[in-house]
Every structure is written in structure tokens, then in C-alpha cells.
Amino acid sequence: MDALPAHMRPERSFQGFILALQRFWAEQGCVILQPYDMEMGAGTFHPATTLRALGPKRWNAAYVQPSRRPKDGRYGENPNRMQHYYQFQVIMKPSPSNLQDLYLKSLAAIGIDSSLHDIRFVEDDWESPTLGAWGLGWECWCDGMEVSQFTYFQQVAGVECAPVAGELTYGLERLAMYVQGVDRVYDLNFNGRDGADKVTYGDVFLQAEQEYSRHNFEYADTTMLFEQFKMAEDACKKYLAAGWREGGNQKEHLMALPAYDQCIKASHVFNLLDARGVISVTERQSYIMRVRELAKACGDAWVHTEAGRAV
């Protein structure tokens, strides 16, 4: 780390911060993936987590996932609430026995010294109704602030995890704000430079927050979105149905990934419709159920693919 130039140090720059995490997890044997190229509400939706958590094969990966929560938009006026932010996601299957230690070391790698800070593991049971998933774990606190989510997946997409995967999710902006000592996310130093060369998080994202808040709450075309939800749902089912093959002595699936893309799509469209306030309380439940049914069917297909099934 001594070799790092000042502008790349995790406590100076947002990008340096991300790179430090990537480097740390790369050293633990994770494949460092790039973000999935679709809109999603959380890093967990990335097939590298949702689908790869299933089946007996080893899988260690880490990646940044831009996450979209249309309802959380505040037109750029709230110091730390946004409709678009970054999650850093780590998944290790099977969960290594020293995962807590690895997590604490990762905090040290981004400048959080456990002899100065009060780090806690506070009970938090995780559940995603849309993904048909649950797990047990904690929210990790640093000096009273929740900075990560730590979960041992027990079930994903309706399938029991065997073996169990450990999942870590870091709220990157929040952690970086803490490390950089700023109170407003838009004041984060993005590139670690000073003076005229400095680029802030606001320079990169403030306008986007304003525009997307407007879009999400006021203008997103609901007729189109209702249609898109239906189309994605139908397409998902169609691809799933088309993917099944009788291969030798067991069933095989050949299109789990494309089908799952449509599930991701449906989930995001639902989130947009929800933000537009056009889904009533009772309908809301049924939309969540519909997405969950897609996720479960995709999970079932995945465990019949090359990467998802037993060797």
C-alpha cells in the first residue's frame, strides 16, 4: 500500500477506495467482476450472486454493482439518500470459516483501524421476498453506523443453499463518506485530486439524481412500464420453457441466464411503477409474488445447468 500515490489512497478518493476493496478481495482468491449490464435494486440480483449461490460448485467473486432504488430519489437534496448508488458485493461459496476475519481485514484495507473504531456485528436477518431468498447474519456497525450487511445465505430463488454462501455488501458511498469525513455524499472526493483537478461525487452524479428523480416520480411512462412488466414476465417464462432438454439420464436447462435477465427486468420495472405510486397496497403484494415466481423458476433452471448442478 505504501506504493500508492496519494490520490489513490482509500481515505482520499472514492475510486481509490473501490480499488482498495477490489484488490483486497482479489487477494483472497475472488474473481473481480464488472457490474452487471442491467438495472437492478441491489448487488444481490447480479447473477453472480443470485444464481451462482446455488449448486455445489465453489464460487468466490467480488464486484461493484450500481444499484437503483427509484423510490429513494430525493432530487439530489438529501445528504445521503439517492436513487442510484454503488454497492460492493462479495460472495464466497462455501462460506470460509474465517469470513468475519476477512471482512475485518477488508475494513483495515480501506483505512478502518479496529483498535480505534468500535466495530460490531448486530443481528439482522436478511430476506428478499422478490428473490425468494433468506439468510442469517448481521448488519456491521462502525462507531454506531451501519456500514455493511453480512449474510449466510440459507435459501435463494426458493432453492436451499448447499453449501451455504457468505455474502458481504458494503454501502460504498456511506463508508467512503465516513473515511473521508464528509457529511454530504456529493462532497465526496471522487478522484483524490485537489484544486482544479478535483472531481467530486456531485460532479459525477448530482445532475443524474435530479433528472432521474424527476423521471422516477413524475414522468416515467407507466403505460409502457406496465406493458414492459408483462413482456418481461412472458419472455422469462417463454425462455424457461424453451430451455429444458432431456440430457442423458437427467434433465438439463440451456437458457437459465437469459431467462433470469427478464426476471431482473421485471423487478426493476416493478420498482419504477412503485415509485410512480400507481400500484396499490394489495396489488403490490401480487407483483412481488409474480417476480418471486420468476426467480424461483430461474433458480430451478439454474441448478440444471453446467455451472449450477452437481459435478
Add this chain to the structure above:
Amino acid sequence: MPDLLLELFSEEIPARMQAKAADDLRRMVTDKLVAEGLVYEGAKAFATPRRLALTVHGIPARQSDLKEERRGPRVGGPDAAIQGFLKATGLARIEDAKIQTDPKKGDFYIALIEKPGRATIEVLAEILPVIVRTFPWPKSMRWGERSAKSGSLSWVRPLHSIIATFGPETEEPDVVKFSVDGIEAGQTTFGHRFMAPAAISVRRFEDYEAKLKAAKVVLDPQARKDIILEDAKELAFAQGFELVEDQVLADEVAGLVEWPVALMGSFDKEFLSIPDEVIRATIRNNQKCFVVSDPKTGKLTNKFILTANIEATDGGKTIIAGNERVIRARLSDAKFFYDTDLKTKLEARLPKFDQIVFHEKLGTQAERIKRIERLAAEIAPLVGADVEKARRAAHLAKADLLTEVVGEFPELQGLMGKYYALAQGEDASVAAASEEHYKPQGPADRVPTDPASVAVALADKIDTLVGFWAINEKPTGSKDPYALRRAALGVIRLIVENALRVSILNVAISALGGLLDKRPREAIVDSQKLPSELLSFFADRLKVQLRDQGARHDLVDAVFSLGGQDDLLLVVRRVDALGKFLDTDDGKNLLAGTKRASNILAIEEKKDKRTFDGTPDAGLYNLPEERALASAINQVKSEAGAAVAKEDFASAMSAMAKLRPAVDAFFDKVKVNDDEPKVRENRLKLLNEIRAATRAVADFSKIEG
């Protein structure tokens, strides 16, 4: 005698589960020991965020030997029976069995089985892994490599190591040899996660506890809690403030740290414009920190106390600064919510209730609020409340459910309504009702006394009761999802403690009317029977309530059995007077006399298949005791009747006492079943009159004893 030390070391156990887990561990291990014939001297269990520990001391080193005689087949019995006997008893040859002579049934074999007691350490090696595998965590999970296979261990969070040692105080104890899912029991544990993470080797409980302490782990949760509270008090006191004590929070925090370090932080004074309760809820619920008050004003001050899990190298400066940042952000959210809430009048929120379903079969919140308003206005005159104030109070009482602050902190419902009502200039009684109408929440909660609050509280609870009764969602057994028992008890306490005269039946009928007005009739089950069924639910609740206060439940029955008793205050007064009367000799004897009369009547009524109603014929009296009883009955009837009419139950009871000598004398001197049928009938009618007279105060036949 030897001691057992057991420790189960894991990743962080949820705070709320620790106390019960420690208790379960102690119970399961000691129960098993006793079941194995191993009686121990004492046991104590502990929990920290990362470990469950148990010490059981004074366990015998071995089980005692067991000798048992087992009876076998008769001598010369079929070979299959003999082979089976040998197998069951472990005998090598039948010649090893004793032969017992039985003169009636013939000779048969007896096996003497000697079961030598096993070494306790072997027994432990058998029972401990079973306990670990069957431990009753509320929620448990699988983890790691082994979770690939079915049947892998489930624990609350990953289990890392087990200590199990057994041995006498003076010697080096032995490790109890067992393993669970690849974890070998041993004598190694680990200290504080950050301050002393190294492995520690321990022998028995005494050095275990001491070595943990040296490794910055306070094993006993009670000790951690004491440290937290004492240090917190001291920090507050040093600045001239007072800690706002919070036992529940202290228990929770004690479950979040192994080495508690109390630290004080502060926040900007401008946040003190938020109500104290909101500040406290923000700091407590979200940050698990204590708040601090200024004894001079009794109000909160701008300080808070956090409990860290480490002694930080900078003395806690960084930790305090971090917590202050989070609390600042939380309080600015809370202030924003509060300020936002203040911008909207409570009544302006009400239309939203049209969209919110209270219960699928009972309509929206808006409909419910209208019902409560109507009912509160109706009840108002009965409880001395101003009708318009009660109506207004009911109109606004639920509005705060839609405020930002209550959305964030549901436990502040009602209280926020009061603040917002006051802020918009409502009458003080109207504002208070927002908070008070939820009361009493339980047997220990305060009962409101302001008439407007009482009217709304009664209307709210009775509407709930009638509503759920109407759709047949009554409490059954231990299930009472809508807390209807609590609501009924609330009504009882409101009425009795405020000495209110309210006909529950009339109010219930009126509430039902309000419900039927809007709901389809078919949704309602049997609206005819509902009010009386609800009344008997109240009777049951009242019985429980009075019994808890030490009154006799049979007296409650004796009063309700009179029928038409829907004035709970009078019921309570009657029960009270009756109880006092029955404590006197007059009361006891009159009860005995009345019972005797009732018993004779019951027998004769059965015999003759008729009742003996009607006034006795004075011309048929031929003994002075008959005439005396008849005149006593008449006197008592009119005196007791007049006293009851004045609701003076004590006087009614004293009047009743006058009956006693006449009844005693009657039974002493008069033979009821006279040979002359007319005289007999007349005497039975007289007995019936005794029963009738006592019914002025209670149905004596329901009274026990």
C-alpha cells in the same frame, strides 16, 4: 466432587436470544445429568455475544452401579423364549441364570443383571453432542463446507469451538471427548475479538472466568449490565446530569459487548426543540445509546452515552466522533420529520384514512374513526364529558398515525398526536385524548381520568370489541391477535376506577348499530346475540380482574347470575358488599340457611315435578317460627329492595342479616315435609321465598362453600 465446564464459542449471537439460550443450556445439561442418575450440587450458565458457557459443580465421578433382577421364561420353556431371554439379558448360557421356585406356576429363570455405573465423563461425552445438535435456537443456520451435505449442524451463527472439561478441583481436569460436525471438544477458547484475540487454554470454570477477564471478556451478563449502568451514571453525574435509566436497553447493550466501555457524546443544542420522547426514541432505538437529563429542568440535555466494545487506543475520541455524526444525522432526520409534521393540520391528514383498510371485514380507518366519533359523543354525557370536546378528540385521535414521526417510531403514537394537537391550538383535553385514549394498555398502565379521554378511550375499545365480535374473530385459548382481552379489561378499569355508570349493553348495541349502518349485514354473525355474548365476555374478564385482586370469582358469578347486570360499577360494588357480608357470621349462616332451603326445594321440586312459586298462604301457618320467618322475609324484602334501589349494597346486606335468626329458628323447629300436603306445599313456598328474598342482592346458589 468434580465439575463440568462447557463453552460453545461462536460468531455473534443476537442479543435478544442470549439469556434464554444460557438458560436452555443449563436446563438441558442438568436435566440429562439427573436423568442419568447424576445429581449435581449447582449449575450456572452465562452468555456473551460470542459464547454460551456453563459450569456444573459437584457431579459424582461415576454413576452408581445398578442391580436388577429380571424374570425369564419357565424352566423347560420353549427354546426360542430361552434364547430371547439370553439375548435380552446378555447372559452367555442359561446355566448362568438363577432358578426361582414358584409353587403355583412352576420354576422359572431369573437373571441377575448388574449394570455397573459408568464414568460420568463417558456419560457427558454422550449427552453433550446431542444437546448441541438439538439446541432450541429460535432461528438457526448452516454454514461452510459441511453445509453441502444434509444433516450438517445448525447453530444460531457459525460455531467455532467447544470447551468441555471435567474433573475434581484439585487435579488437572480431563477433556470430555466428543465432536460435533467436525468440531472437537477441547480446552481452548479465545479472548476479546479485538483486544485479546489469541487462543487461551483453560482447565476449569475458575481459571476460565479469570483468564477471560484478563483477555477483556466479562463473562457474566449481569456484571456487564452493572458496569454499563454504573459507568453511564458516573459519566452523567460528573457533568451535573442524570442518566435516564433504561433497563431494557441496558440488557440489550450488555448482549452486544464483551468488554463494555461507556463513553459520552453530545449533539447540537438546536435539536432540543424536538420533543424529548422523539430524541430518546431516535437515540435509543436506532443507536442503542442512553439519553441524559438535566436534574434542574427534568428535561433532556444535549448528551448521550454510548457503550463501546473496546478500550480504543485514542481513549474513544474517534468512536465518540463517529457516533456523534450518526446521531446528528438521525436527529436531523427526526427534526425534519417533526417540523414537516407540524406544517400539516391533523384534520388535513384524515382523508388519507379512506385508503387505509382497518380490517377487510370492518372497513377503512376512516369509517372506524367516524364510528368512534359517534360513539364517543354518545358516551360523553354518561362520563361527564363535553359532547363537542369528546367528538373533536375522537375526530383527531388517530390522525398522528399518518405523521412522519409516528411512521418512524410507532411507539410514539398518541403522544405525537398530543404534541401536534397542542401546536395547532386544540383544547388541552382534546389534545390529551390523543395520547390517553390508548390507555390503559395493560394491568399496570395508568387509567385516564379526563372525561374527554375517557369517552374516546371507551368508544375506541368498545368499537374494537364489537367489531371483532361481529365478524367472529373472538379470542380463543391463548390466541388473541387483536388484544381483545386487553381492550375489555381496559373498559372495565376505565369504568370502575373512574366510578362511571355506564350500561355496557346499551353502548354495545349502539356500537353495533354504527357498524351495521355501513357494513353489509351478512358480514356480521348473529347480531341478536352479540351484545349479551359480549357482556358475558366482560363478566369473564371482570372475574379474572377481581380474582387477581384477591376477590372470589364465585361472587362475580352470583351477581351476574341475577341477569341484567350490565352496569360494571354496580357489579363490582355488589360483589364487594357481598364479600364483606359473607365474612360475617350472619352472612355465613344465612348462606348456609339459604343453601339448605335451596337443596330441600330442589329435591322436592324434582319429586313433585313442579315448582313452589307463589305467595304462601298465611292461614296455613301453624307454628310461630313459620309466621316469624314469613314476616322477616317481608321485612327484609322491602328493606333490602329499598337499599338496592338506592344502590346501597352494604345496607341491603345488613337487612339481609335480619333474615338469619328466623331462618335458623325455622329449620330448628319446623319439619318442612309435613304429613298434611297443603301445609307441606305452603312451607315449601316459604322456602322459595327465602331464595327469592336473597336474590335482591345475589344468586346465593352460585356461591361456593
